[in-house]
Amino acid sequence: MTASQSAEAEALSAADGEFLDKTFPDIARAMGAESVRRLRETTCTGALPGDRSAAKNTSWIADAEVAVDSEDTAHKVADHIRTQAKKQGWTLAEDPADVDAEGNFAGSRLLGGKHDGQNMVMTVLLDEDRDGTLIVATVVRGICRDMPDGHEMVRSELDPQYGAVGDGYADTDSLEDFTGQPGPLPASTQTPAPTGPEGASPLERNRPHP
Numbered sequence: 001m002t003a004s005q006s007a008e009a010e011a012l013s014a015a016d017g018e019f020l021d022k023t024f025p026d027i028a029r030a031m032g033a034e035s036v037r038r039l040r041e042t043t044c045t046g047a048l049p050g051d052r053s054a055a056k057n058t059s060w061i062a063d064a065e066v067a068v069d070s071e072d073t074a075h076k077v078a079d080h081i082r083t084q085a086k087k088q089g090w091t092l093a094e095d096p097a098d099v100d101a102e103g104n105f106a107g108s109r110l111l112g113g114k115h116d117g118q119n120m121v122m123t124v125l126l127d128e129d130r131d132g133t134l135i136v137a138t139v140v141r142g143i144c145r146d147m148p149d150g151h152e153m154v155r156s157e158l159d160p161q162y163g164a165v166g167d168g169y170a171d172t173d174s175l176e177d178f179t180g181q182p183g184p185l186p187a188s189t190q191t192p193a194p195t196g197p198e199g200a201s202p203l204e205r206n207r208p209h210p
Contacts, residue, residue, distance in 0.1 A: 009146060027081060029196070037137075041058050062140045
């Protein structure tokens with residue numbers, strides 16, 4: 001990888017993070033969520049945490065989820081996401097294959113999307129928690145890019161693991177940045193702000209992410 005290719009890859013990765021930081025909170029808000037589960041650069045290599053090779057090939061991921069009281073409400077959540085995502089330039093379809101947003105996910109797919117400008121795909125899923133709670137999750141994933149030697153992955157301040165030390169992530173300015181809790185969603189970019197449908201509610205706990 002040449003110096004110019006390395007610089008371009010890191011610049012594109014940074015742009016992915018900035019796009020998600022700006023737009024994904026309103027997707028989460030349209031679901032009825034009050035925070036995100038993940039908004040971070042992540043490895044595409046399958047390397048274990050702490051392995052230096054983890055940062056050699058990375059992509060950005062964002063996801064949020066809500067509990068719903070019925071499958072009908074789950075489809076209403078998907079409709080709210082569709083309305084918000086269209087404003088952000090996403091092309092969406094009930095069948096993710098129609099917009100090249102296929103992938104390996106657990107659960108029933110309610111909506112798929114592709115954002116050509118950012119090389120990202122979106123999948124909205126309905127699944128059931130261990131205690132029987134119906135969960136709607138929205139997952140956005142960017143493309144994987146080769147990164148230069150010495151690259152350090154980064155997390156959004158909204159990510160529950162922001163500020164955690166190690167595992168290939170860049171250190172922040174203070175050890176006190178890490179709280180283990182998701183950051184509150186920033187102010188919406190719209191007036192009125194998007195909201196979730198009746199019957200959708202924020203989860204009271206952080207579930208383990210896949």
